[in-house]
Amino acid sequence: MSLASQVGAVATRTFREKLGPEILEVFDKSYKNFTDVQVLSGTHLLNNHDVVVESPTGSGKTLSFVLPLLRILQNSPEIQKNQEIGAIILSPSRELCNQIVSVIKPFGEKLNLSVETVTGGQKVEKNVKMFKNRGVNILVATPGRLFQIIQHEKTLISRCLKSVQLLIIDEADRFNEIQFEDHMREILSCIPKQRRTGLFSATQVKEDDDLVVFGLRNAKQVKCAQERNSAAPSTLKNYFTVCEAEEKTSILLEFIRQKTDKKFLLFFPACNSVRYFQKIFERCLTKRPLFAVHGKCSNSHRAAQIKGFSDSSNGVMISTDVMARGIDISDIDWVIQYDLPKHSSWFVHRAGRTARLNNCHMSRFLDKHEKVKLEEVKVPTHTSLKSEELRQKMIKIQVSDRAILEAGTRAFVSHIESYSKHDCHIICALDDLNICGLANAYALLRLPKMRELTNRKDLDQFERSSIETSEIKYLDPKLEKQRGEIMKEKHEKKVEVLAAKEKKRREKEQRKMKRFGGGRGGRGGNLKKNENLKRKRSEDEDDTENDIRLLKKIKRGKLSKKEIKNVL
Known part of the structure; x- marks a missing residue:
């Protein structure tokens, strides 16, 4: 060698x-x-x-x-x-x-x-x-x-x-x-x-x-460990910081805000994460040029975003591993990863020009297996109060547009799926991940149902928002109209199902009436049974009339989804 x-x-x-x-x-x-x-x-x-x-x-x-x-x-x-x-x-x-x-x-x-x-x-x-x-x-x-x-x-x-x-x-x-x-x-x-x-x-x-x-x-x-004529990675410093899971987004933004004249490249674990945080950061980093690329962008969009970031002096680029390898942007000041890369060796590529935030267990693993040393860095201006204020702001952003609400859920799901596929399961076991804290870092209103979260016993620690998510509308009128049509179609299907069940019940009762009331026997027990059946039929007819009136109201859209749930 x-x-x-x-x-x-x-x-x-x-x-x-x-x-x-x-x-x-x-x-x-x-x-x-x-x-x-x-x-x-x-x-x-x-x-x-x-x-x-x-x-x-x-x-x-x-x-x-x-x-x-x-x-x-x-x-x-x-x-x-x-x-x-x-x-x-x-x-x-x-x-x-x-x-x-x-x-x-x-x-x-x-x-x-x-x-x-x-x-x-x-x-x-x-x-x-x-x-x-x-x-x-x-x-x-x-x-x-x-x-x-x-x-x-x-x-x-x-x-x-x-x-x-x-x-x-x-x-x-x-x-x-x-x-x-x-x-x-x-x-x-x-x-x-x-x-x-x-x-x-x-x-x-x-x-x-x-x-x-x-x-x-x-x-x-x-x-080649180090080139004498180039800015080699061995001259760089690599850092990590330790924080509560729910404070990850807040501490990231606080770190960026501290350095107004620096250029940042942020790595997220999936395309959906990039899409979501782009929408969030557009409203939280309003004084910085913001760019985003991921594997599902068009060629022209990716090229334009990379050029814009390259030309900027203090831009912030949000990316997946599309930007991890070899992209020639030499003046990046800080590279930060929101979570661990899928493969530990990718750390070297992602940190090719700078440093990143990480956890202390992973820092020891990288030191031993990838020969990369990380030092701890503090973000003194960050507080738990700032973290909660940001979470509430992110919730308001989601409430303002259903598209962002859904993007947040998809991003969280992709994040968990990505984490579960990490090559170092000892350090990065999914069972050890603070799911509820991460959900709060994404400012989720609800925890999605996922195969990866089945049998988790800590999910009850997540505080479900009191906001009725079904009432959050799309900002885009076309999407909202489409959603309205889908909801109407679902309501009509429910009406049809209820009507079919009612018809089946009535037919069953009629068969009972014929079976008990059609015989030739004396008055005795049959007469008493007939009287009971007549009374029950009268009560059922009243219930049927009430159900039909209710179904008509549902079909005309005069009952809210919440009222329908209470009645049914």
Whole structure:
């Protein structure tokens, strides 16, 4: 294993000579010096070795595979002549793919090498057409979309990928996750085994068995702890703070308000959490530019939000792990996570440029297993009173619009589901999570019914709001009209069910009357039974008339839902 503390002048000079004058001409215009990871990994690739590279965020990993990739293709004139795909770069998100393309393009224009992206948000047919038209030398793709295209046109895609000489896996530790394994096997089955492969990440796969799927052969390992020419994560400070579960939202906002001139990136566990807290923070952080991105945003929206955040001096970005890896926004002052990431190794990526708030058990776990030390930080201006005032404000926000009320419930459900899937169940056991406190941090009016909360014995500690949630209306007239129609339809169905039950009851009584009143026997017991049945029938008829009048009132909407419950 090559430990890159400092790369000597000879190694750097040799690497420059290997790249050639045309690549260096473009490089020298935009970059000052090579970083250690660029020299080490680039040299290995140009010497026909596979590489496994672990290097911190901000160390220049993108150029560490782009530079040798360009030189390899430049030395393969048949790739350009036949307009074939010579290299594939796989990256887990469309933002990272676009960022990689932006780095490649100036070099590609100089060397007459074309580059294209294949990511989600595009039509599969459009992607297939690109393969049919050929003319692509470097393909940058998300594994999920490339897998879809292969499934759609496997014969065509396999033929187009036969010319691949180099495969690069960016953020390689993500590709060991279950959702990527099938995708990777299908992709690897379509490209030549005789190729060079590079795995790059801020953290790396933990076991040698994890490397087998990539088909590496005698790979050179490069581990760069700190780059001398970059702002390495080892120069950063990482923090945590301890607070009551119900005070998490309040202490987060108080911390942000303390630092009016700082730029914040906030991580939440799910798309629904981002949607909800965006609506809340819009009304609580009115003096700060606020941005939000998550996996279900459109390409154009995500690009606009990231650009706006990048251009702002004190903006606040709310995000899922879409922003966790490699997004090139270098002037973020603070990165804060609302809860633990799904995988402990993701902490390194999320904290790539700054720090975060966390719990003390997790801080010891990260210190031992991820080699990340956290210091405790206090938020002295925060009080329990401020927390309760914020909760009441959040409740008022929800009452003002049913859409926000429902967003809060969905966000809480997604948060619990995400927490239950954490990779460290010893530290992050769902049974140990303060559910009621977290529900108050979300300012819920009701606890939702969830499979994950079945058999919990502490849920009675949650104080249900006295507000009648069924009376909270949508601010959007169209949504409220639609809700009214749905409620009316439900009422009518209830009326029909009640009427059917009443009809069935009357028919049953009539059958009884015929059975007891139709015989020839003497007066005796039958007469007495008939009298009792007549009296009961008279009483039932009165009840039936009352029920019919009630049902008519319900159908005309003259009774509220609460009155209906009391009557029924």
